[in-house]
Amino acid sequence: MSEDHRAEIVLEHIKTTRAIRRFSDRSVDDAVILECLRAAQQAPSGGNVQPQQYLVVTEPDVRAWVADWYGRAYHRYEASLEDPSDFRSDDDRRSWERTRDASRHLADNMADVPVLVLFLQPRIAWGSEDADGPLDIGRLDASVYPAVQNFCLAARAYGLGTALTTVIRVYASEVLEELGVSSDRYEIAALVPVGYPTGRFGIARRKPVEAVTHWNRFGERRR
Numbered sequence: 001m002s003e004d005h006r007a008e009i010v011l012e013h014i015k016t017t018r019a020i021r022r023f024s025d026r027s028v029d030d031a032v033i034l035e036c037l038r039a040a041q042q043a044p045s046g047g048n049v050q051p052q053q054y055l056v057v058t059e060p061d062v063r064a065w066v067a068d069w070y071g072r073a074y075h076r077y078e079a080s081l082e083d084p085s086d087f088r089s090d091d092d093r094r095s096w097e098r099t100r101d102a103s104r105h106l107a108d109n110m111a112d113v114p115v116l117v118l119f120l121q122p123r124i125a126w127g128s129e130d131a132d133g134p135l136d137i138g139r140l141d142a143s144v145y146p147a148v149q150n151f152c153l154a155a156r157a158y159g160l161g162t163a164l165t166t167v168i169r170v171y172a173s174e175v176l177e178e179l180g181v182s183s184d185r186y187e188i189a190a191l192v193p194v195g196y197p198t199g200r201f202g203i204a205r206r207k208p209v210e211a212v213t214h215w216n217r218f219g220e221r222r223r
């Protein structure tokens with residue numbers, strides 16, 4: 001396979017790795033999940049600390065329990081938001097409505113998603129200081145989310161859909177303690193539902209890269 005062809009396949013997978021929130025009831029092999037976690041484990045982390053732990057939930061009653069907390073968190077979150085009314089176009093409005101409907105669908109049906117993966121992040125001191133004071137080297141979660149995205153990309157390569165979600169954090173301590181995790185020691189970086197999508201993978205709408213890219217000085221663009 002030529003390098004161009006390989007790049008084309010990889011880039012197509014990256015660009016079509018988007019939030020999937022509607023899943024079929026087809027089961028997912030543990031071996032495939034492990035392979036995706038191996039990809040996650042290859043992600044970069046600050047000082048190579050590899051801080052994350054993975055908690056894979058497959059048992060239906062445990063999934064139902066996690067899903068229940070997710071649903072409560074999601075609906076509280078949605079109710080707290082104001083509906084935007086100033087859409088720039090009908091396309092923008094429809095896109096927002098699709099995301100809201102899909103998010104509600106996931107919140108109301110998460111118990112049926114075959115696999116839920118929790119990415120756990122330890123509550124450890126992070127950063128450093130010298131004689132002049134604290135050194136800001138970025139937050140610890142910057143060392144966890146690359147693993148989450150690697151996982152989602154690997155899943156996409158197997159034809160599996162995923163969605164990086166975080167609203168479960170609203171009830172993190174309830175969820176963690178029930179799963180045998182000390183919420184004093186860990187927080188939830190992400191909850192990723194995994195399954196075969198009911199729809200097709202497509203490329204999501206995004207701002208044009210040229211509109212958000214600056215060369216050498218902020219504000220200097222190349223078209």
Ligand SMILES: Cc1cc2nc3c(=O)[nH]c(=O)nc-3n(C[C@H](O)[C@H](O)[C@H](O)COP(=O)(O)O)c2cc1C
Pocket residue numbers: 017018019020021099102103106163164165166167168204205
């Ligand atoms: C940090 C983060 C938190 C997110 N939390 C949630 C969530 O709790 N629930 C949810 O349904 N989607 C969640 N999402 C998914 C986003 O809504 C989604 O990535 C975005 O709308 C783009 O979707 P698209 O790739 O399908 O266009 C989250 C995404 C990120 C990056």
